[in-house]
Amino acid sequence: MKTWLRLLMSVWLLLGGAASAKVKVVATLSDLGAITREVGGELVSVKVLARSTQDPHFVDARPSLVLDVANADLLIINGMELEAGWLPPVVTNSRNEKVQRGQPGFLDASTLVTPKEVPTQKLDRSMGDIHPGGNPHYTLDPENAVKVSKGIAERLAQVDPAHASEYAANQAKFAEELTAKVAAWKQALAPFHGTDVVTYHKSWIYFVDFAGLDEVAFVEPKPGLPPSAGHVANVLGVMKARKVPLILQEQWYPAGTSEQLARISGATLVRVPGQTPEQQRYIEHIDDLVHQVVAALAKKRG
Numbered sequence: 001m002k003t004w005l006r007l008l009m010s011v012w013l014l015l016g017g018a019a020s021a022k023v024k025v026v027a028t029l030s031d032l033g034a035i036t037r038e039v040g041g042e043l044v045s046v047k048v049l050a051r052s053t054q055d056p057h058f059v060d061a062r063p064s065l066v067l068d069v070a071n072a073d074l075l076i077i078n079g080m081e082l083e084a085g086w087l088p089p090v091v092t093n094s095r096n097e098k099v100q101r102g103q104p105g106f107l108d109a110s111t112l113v114t115p116k117e118v119p120t121q122k123l124d125r126s127m128g129d130i131h132p133g134g135n136p137h138y139t140l141d142p143e144n145a146v147k148v149s150k151g152i153a154e155r156l157a158q159v160d161p162a163h164a165s166e167y168a169a170n171q172a173k174f175a176e177e178l179t180a181k182v183a184a185w186k187q188a189l190a191p192f193h194g195t196d197v198v199t200y201h202k203s204w205i206y207f208v209d210f211a212g213l214d215e216v217a218f219v220e221p222k223p224g225l226p227p228s229a230g231h232v233a234n235v236l237g238v239m240k241a242r243k244v245p246l247i248l249q250e251q252w253y254p255a256g257t258s259e260q261l262a263r264i265s266g267a268t269l270v271r272v273p274g275q276t277p278e279q280q281r282y283i284e285h286i287d288d289l290v291h292q293v294v295a296a297l298a299k300k301r302g
């Protein structure tokens with residue numbers, strides 16, 4: 001081969017060739033997107049279908065989501081039915097064989113963790129929006145994020161075997177940093193062990209278990225149902241009787257009822273992003289969450 005041609009080839013590889021070889025990952029939710037970025041680094045491009053400010057139970061299935069999934073090499077979903085209301089037609093309409101359930105390009109991240117609150121009795125509509133596989137909000141426990149990152153690294157290695165060692169190394173680095181943070185967060189939360197909290201939606205069990213807190217009531221009477229006057233009166237009764245210092249909820253839920261409950265009972269309302277904001281790392285997101293909870297509980301104590 002002529003020298004100039006070889007030179008041209010290597011320039012092409014440096015510029016376009018290498019860039020176009022990125023593994024195209026689509027994650028349904030931003031926690032999974034953020035964890036995938038840690039593990040995939042420069043080797044992957046990550047698109048997230050739902051904005052971090054959107055309630056993940058109800059995402060508008062815009063046509064652009066179908067196009068994103070159509071181009072994906074790997075689709076990572078939260079699973080446990082969290083996206084059941086909007087994702088199935090998006091995946092079907094993408095006509096992308098690679099990312100259909102059962103293919104290597106499809107990863108249900110809930111298979112990587114131990115589910116909590118798996119219903120033991122038969123479900124019916126009167127119970128509200130209960131997920132039959134268990135509570136799907138598992139990425140709020142940072143120790144689950146370690147497991148999820150490992151599963152994503154293994155799946156990326158399967159889809160892109162040439163870079164298996166890089167994915168493993170990135171994952172080990174992320175897990176080390178996250179594990180150190182977990183110890184620090186547990187230490188910060190330790191003084192508040194056993195504190196009662198009220199949450200808006202039944203989405204906090206993984207976090208309150210991690211934090212050593214006790215969920216004693218929910219502002220929603222049943223998952224997915226708006227608060228009724230009678231139910232709110234009951235919650236207020238519980239809050240006053242037990243001197244509950246904290247109401248915790250995601251920003252995508254309305255604030256009004258919780259603000260009133262906080263005002264009357266003397267609790268602090270903490271509204272946080274329920275998923276990693278686009279400009280943050282997963283670790284920063286949980287760090288903010290822990291610090292806001294600790295600040296609210298410390299204020300009450302002091």
Ligand SMILES: [Zn+2]
Nearest residue numbers: 057202203223
């Ligand atoms: Zn839910």
